[in-house]
Amino acid sequence: MQELFSPEWQWLWMALLALALFFPVRKLIWVASVRREERRQGQPTDDARREALRRRASVTAALLSGIFAIIYVHYLFTSMLVPS
Numbered sequence: 001m002q003e004l005f006s007p008e009w010q011w012l013w014m015a016l017l018a019l020a021l022f023f024p025v026r027k028l029i030w031v032a033s034v035r036r037e038e039r040r041q042g043q044p045t046d047d048a049r050r051e052a053l054r055r056r057a058s059v060t061a062a063l064l065s066g067i068f069a070i071i072y073v074h075y076l077f078t079s080m081l082v083p084s
Contacts, residue, residue, distance in 0.1 A: 005080070007077050010073050010074070010077045013073045013076075013077075014069045014070055014073045015069075017065075017068075017069040017072065017073060018062075018065045018066045018068075018069035018070075019065075021061075021064075021065035021068065021069065022061055022062060022065045025061040025064055025065050026054075026057050026058055026060075026061035026062075029057040029060055029061055030053060030054050030057035033053045033056070033057060034050060034053055037049065037053065
């Protein structure tokens with residue numbers, strides 16, 4: 001079990017963290033963008049526009065969660081290697 005926390009496995013941890021963050025971040029971004037769109041228009045959005053906003057939220061969430069996972073896991077593994 002200890003070998004899973006070695007630097008050779010950091011790419012696995014980055015992928016798992018990015019995947020775990022992707023779905024809640026996508027939902028949060030999508031809900032916020034749909035609410036903003038409905039507030040601007042003053043009426044509910046149609047299904048086509050909601051789908052477009054969902055695709056845009058997916059791209060943004062993938063970028064955000066991926067970048068955060070890379071930075072966080074890199075920091076975590078480099079701080080584990082430095083003796084205190």
